[in-house]
Structures are given as C-alpha cells and as structure tokens.
C-alpha cells in the first residue's frame with residue numbers, strides 16, 4: 001500500500017490536473033436533463049424539492065463535483081460544509097481499503113457495549129488528538145443534532161444532581177418521569193439565540209431559530225431565546241456601535257436568566273461561534289467571554305456548538321479557541337468536517353449510571369478511521385495555513401468587489417474561508433446562485449439574503465481566482 005507522502009503527491013498531481021481543467025458546463029442549463037428527470041422520479045418516492053442535482057461521486061475529484069450530466073462544478077459548498085479534503089482523496093480511499101476498515105464495515109459494532117480492541121487507540125489518535133484545549137473526554141454520536149441533544153441531557157443531569165444534592169435520582173424522580181411530570185421531568189430550560197441553528201430533531205428544534213417552516217406544526221419546549229448581536233460592517237469603522245450592540249445583547253441574556261429563574265431555570269446556554277445557517281453572524285471574543293461569565297454566575301452549562309465551525313474552515317481547528325476564554329466551555333459539539341459527530345465535555349458532566357447517554361451505535365469506528373487519516377493529511381499538507389491564505393485571497397477579492405459594487409454586495413464578513421456577504425434581496429440571491437451554477441460554480445445561501453462560502457480545506461489559490469472571476473462576471 002502507498003504511504004501518505006506518495007498518496008498526497010498523487011493527489012497533488014490530480015489536483016493540478018483538475019485545477020487546470022476548470023469548471024466545465026456541457027448542458028444548456030444546470031441542472032441538466034438527466035438530473036431533472038431523476039429528480040422527478042425521486043419525487044415519486046420522497047420529497048425531492050430540495051435536490052439541486054444528482055452527482056457522479058466516482059468522477060468527482062478534489063474541489064470539483066461532477067454531476068450525472070457530466071458538468072464539472074467547482075464546489076464552494078462542499079456538501080453543506082462537510083468535506084474536509086474534497087472528493088475522492090486517495091488517502092481516504094486507501095484508508096477504506098484496509099482490512100480493519102472492511103472488518104468494521106461488515107461488523108458494525110454497538111460501541112457502547114462491545115467496542116473493538118483498537119477502539120481506545122482510535123479515539124486517542126483521532127478525537128483526542130484534536131481535543132479543544134482543556135478537554136480530555138469525548139462522547140461520540142451519529143450526527144450534529146443528536147450530539148447537541150445528548151450534551152444537553154448531560155447538562156440537565158448535572159443540574160438536577162446539584163439541586164437534589166445527590167447524584168442518584170430518588171424514587172419520586174423515577175416514578176414521576178414515567179408520567180412526564182416533575183420532579184422527574186423537571187421544569188428546566190435551555191437558552192438559545194435568535195437566528196441560531198442547532199438541528200431539526202424534536203429537542204434541538206426548540207433551540208433552532210432560523211426558518212419558521214422548519215419549526216411550524218411541531219410541539220416545542222417553551223424555552224427562552226436571547227438576542228445575538230448583529231454587527232455593522234466594516235468592523236473597523238463601527239467599533240463603538242458594535243460594542244454597544246454586543247453590550248445590549250449581553251444585557252438581554254442576563255435579563256432572560258433573571259426572567260426565567262423562578263419558573264423554568266436555564267440549565268444550559270447553547271451558542272454557535274459563528275451563527276451559520278442563520279446568516280453567518282459573528283461576534284467578538286468579548287461577547288463570548290460575557291456569555292461564559294453569565295453562565296458561571298447562574299451555574300448553567302456553557303455549550304459551544306461547533307458542528308459547522310469545527311474542523312478548520314475558520315483557519316483554526318476550533319473557532320472558539322480564538323476567544324481565549326479564562327476556562328474551557330463545558331461542552332463542545334462537533335460533526336460535519338470531522339466525519340464523526342459527538343461532543344467534548346468536562347468530567348463533572350459525565351453521568352454516573354450507564355445507558356443514560358446511549359443508542360445502538362454511539363459512533364462509528366469507520367468514521368473515526370477517516371478522521372484519523374484526514375488529520376494526518378491536514379497536518380502534513382498544512383491545510384489550516386492553506387485555509388488562512390485562501391481566506392485572505394477571497395476576502396481581498398470580495399472586498400474589491402464590494403467597493404466597486406456596493407449596490408450588490410454588502411456586509412462582507414469571514415474567518416478563514418468561512419466567508420459570507422449579503423445581497424440586496426432573497427430573489428437576487430437565488431438568481432446569483434443560479435447564474436454561478438450555470439458557469440460551473442456551486443455556492444450556498446444562509447440567513448435571509450446572504451451567500452455563504454464553505455469550501456473544502458484544500459480550496460487553493462487557483463480555486464479562489466476562478467470563484468472571484470466567475471462572481472464578478474455574474475454580478
């Protein structure tokens with residue numbers, strides 16, 4: 001089997017070949033006829049209205065996704081921000097051909113009760129090797145939303161232990177919870193933010209505050225919502241105003257804690273380092289310091305949701321590490337670019353009893369193996385530096401565009417390649433996304449009128465140039 005060095009050099013050659021290939025659109029419109037027909041057929045089986053196009057994943061390579069009609073499209077969205085190394089990275093393909101990968105694929109373990117012999121080493125090599133500062137414990141899960149929900153369960157367990165003064169639930173707790181009644185099912189809450197997104201399952205949906213259509217008709221927890229600062233751009237011209245906006249948002253959080261204290265105390269506060277689905281809303285480290293301080297005052301768990309920001313797109317492995325908090329958060333949730341989902345947590349939040357955080361698979365050794373190989377490539381190819389460099393090129397180029405076309409682009413913001421800008425309306429955004437796709441560049445939207453960039457970590461200078469040129473011509 002080839003070593004990582006040989007594989008990476010093979011990949012570089014392929015990337016060079018592909019980057020000189022450029023986007024290539026061969027159909028009159030994208031999505032092309034095959035994609036359109038398949039979408040209709042899929043519509044006979046399930047709701048297919050969100051499908052953009054059908055992809056040919058065998059032919060896709062590096063930063064380029066190839067669709068079933070043969071269009072080769074520069075992917076600046078990367079499967080909703082979840083592809084760290086782009087398509088068909090040879091190191092990942094080789095990792096999946098190993099004997100142990102085959103063994104775990106055909107014998108998928110229920111990790112909570114029958115972990116494989118090499119499990120501890122795999123967790124060590126993958127998840128613990130990148131643990132955010134101050135964390136030594138991690139729990140795997142299947143996806144972002146269930147990571148959020150299980151981290152919150154741990155926060156509730158701890159909150160009740162402290163209230164009860166005992167880590168063992170009492171008889172009254174055990175009997176009342178079976179009827180969904182207090183004290184076993186306690187009247188506690190979680191604070192989330194306007195425009196925050198934390199998933200779409202029954203619990204996390206109550207924390208999500210992006211689109212009404214995601215929430216409507218579903219019973220929700222009556223939980224509090226606070227203001228997230230919506231900053232003015234450019235930042236350097238709005239320092240005092242943004243300070244005021246953040247102070248007001250913090251005051252709103254503190255007030256919300258007081259308001260809910262008597263009826264439904266807040267056991268956990270959950271926040272994204274950059275509100276992603278909600279429109280790429282950033283805040284300063286000072287704001288997050290303020291949040292942590294309020295949480296400590298109220299003995300409330302501070303949960304940082306890094307499902308979208310984690311894994312390097314901001315130019316740091318964990319976005320929250322840029323805040324330099326005086327002490328680590330209580331939980332950090334992750335998924336997407338890490339292949340595997342889960343949450344890091346502080347030891348005091350670990351439930352004592354078994355099966356309280358549990359499901360059939362609680363993770364996937366195969367995804368851990370992919371993460372380990374991905375980390376090897378990130379380190380060897382200095383991909384965080386690639387992200388920083390490409391981020392700068394993109395920000396410089398977009399800044400120039402914003403200056404020359406202020407009527408089209410506004411509120412340019414970003415860290416690393418985690419970049420967004422606003423367009424004048426939702427309709428214009430839809431037109432721009434479609435126009436870019438016709439020229440072979442795939443972008444995503446977020447919030448009401450924003451375009452978000454979420455390329456793979458291998459998005460290089462050549463790809464930046466193509467993106468900027470195409471955007472300029474479409475604007």
Ligand SMILES: Cc1ncc(COP(=O)(O)O)c(C=O)c1O
Pocket residue numbers: 143144145146148197198199200272276277305306307308335336
């Ligand atoms: C910040 C954040 N949290 C949670 C989720 C939910 O993750 P998943 O879609 O894997 O359930 C997402 C998904 O986009 C997210 O961006």
